[in-house]
Amino acid sequence: MVRGINTSGWRAVVELGSGTGALSGVLSEALPPGCRFLAVERSAALVAEFRARWPDLEVVEGDAAEVGAICRMRGMPSVDAIFSALPLRLLPEGVQDRVLGGASHLLAPGGLFAQVTYWPRALAAGREMRERVSARIGPIESDRLVAGNTPPAWVFRCVRPRD
Numbered sequence: 678m679v680r681g682i683n684t685s686g687w688r689a690v691v692e693l694g695s696g697t698g699a700l701s702g703v704l705s706e707a708l709p710p711g712c713r714f715l716a717v718e719r720s721a722a723l724v725a726e727f728r729a730r731w732p733d734l735e736v737v738e739g740d741a742a743e744v745g746a747i748c749r750m751r752g753m754p755s756v757d758a759i760f761s762a763l764p765l766r767l768l769p770e771g772v773q774d775r776v777l778g779g780a781s782h783l784l785a786p787g788g789l790f791a792q793v794t795y796w797p798r799a800l801a802a803g804r805e806m807r808e809r810v811s812a813r814i815g816p817i818e819s820d821r822l823v824a825g826n827t828p829p830a831w832v833f834r835c836v837r838p839r840d
């Protein structure tokens with residue numbers, strides 16, 4: 678999700694749907710010194726596992742649909758990147774809209790939104806989801822299969838246009 682990205686100027690990053698932190702360790706290692714990393718996860722049980730596994734990383738139990746308020750309350754009015762492993766396609770449309778609307782307001786101009794999905798690109802539903810994310814955030818700058826993942830995953834990244 679971070680391959681090929683220059684993270685050197687980043688100061689704040691959020692991960693949505695962090696679960697037990699399968700991605701969080703790798704993501705946080707890719708960040709420059711001093712960059713704030715905040716994980717948001719809805720399940721209290723997974724947050725507890727996350728904290729046991731990654732005691733040095735910041736995680737909050739909360740709904741990604743409230744990501745703007747969650748970050749503001751923690752002194753993060755805007756972020757340079759949002760990484761999401763949320764099952765976006767499976768969430769009700771209203772929740773998707775709130776997640777993407779919140780993400781789009783929170784992202785700094787030029788900020789990156791990266792989503793991992795396990796649905797094959799050819800499926801119409803997967804394409805629709807990418808289009809919906811891109812319409813809310815900005816143009817897709819990369820979209821690729823990570824065949825070595827089990828199961829194979831698609832990672833796509835959108836960039837919020839600079840004003």
Ligand SMILES: C[S@@+](CC[C@H](N)C(=O)[O-])C[C@H]1O[C@@H](n2cnc3c(N)ncnc32)[C@H](O)[C@@H]1O
Pocket residue numbers: 693694695696697698699700717718719720723739740741742762763764
């Ligand atoms: C596919 S799992 C990914 C977990 C982990 N990031 C990984 O890569 O293994 C999706 C995660 O999103 C969380 N989730 C689903 N809806 C959410 C929401 N509205 N707000 C925050 N987390 C949510 C689930 O509890 C689950 O942990």
